[in-house]
Amino acid sequence: xxxxxxxxxxxxxxxxxxxxxxxxxxxxxxxxxxxxxxxxxxxxxxxxxxxxxxxxxxxxxxxxxxxxxxxxxxxxxxxxxxxxxxxxxxxxxxxxxxxxxxxxxxxxxxxxxxxxxxxxxxxxxxxxxxxxxxxxxxxxxxxxxxxxxxxxxxxxxxxx
Numbered sequence: 001x002x003x004x005x006x007x008x009x010x011x012x013x014x015x016x017x018x019x020x021x022x023x024x025x026x027x028x029x030x031x032x033x034x035x036x037x038x039x040x041x042x043x044x045x046x047x048x049x050x051x052x053x054x055x056x057x058x059x060x061x062x063x064x065x066x067x068x069x070x071x072x073x074x075x076x077x078x079x080x081x082x083x084x085x086x087x088x089x090x091x092x093x094x095x096x097x098x099x100x101x102x103x104x105x106x107x108x109x110x111x112x113x114x115x116x117x118x119x120x121x122x123x124x125x126x127x128x129x130x131x132x133x134x135x136x137x138x139x140x141x142x143x144x145x146x147x148x149x150x151x152x153x154x155x156x157x158x159x160x
Contacts, residue, residue: 009033009052015114027119032111039108040101046081051095060089064120077103
């Protein structure tokens with residue numbers, strides 16, 4: 001698989017982009033292409049931070065998924081405002097990172113120019129062929145449907 005990469009911010013190459021954190025890393029580190037440090041207040045509206053490049057995936061069997069970096073997310077509360085960003089195969093615009101401080105209170109999170117704040121993982125996409133049906137029960141219809149999964153509601157199978 002080849003992905004086209006267009007550098008939009010010349011500082012990226014000085015920061016070591018593109019690179020994976022280790023030979024076994026699934027995610028490609030994304031840098032905050034900021035001109036000055038940014039302070040994210042707790043629970044404030046997420047801000048869009050330029051990643052400094054755009055991609056051309058081009059193959060509709062693939063997409064990119066933008067995730068937070070584990071350490072900053074767990075330790076500091078720096079997560080993505082949209083949970084996970086999806087980069088479709090036909091999107092070729094600049095990548096933006098939706099950064100959010102999930103902490104309910106406390107100090108703002110400081111993001112420095114060039115800091116690695118997120119990661120993109122490339123993954124295959126499966127598009128099923130859908131068939132419209134009347135009932136989701138497979139095989140013989142049971143008169144007592146109370147035992148079917150989903151009938152007890154969200155989370156009905158318990159914790160253990």
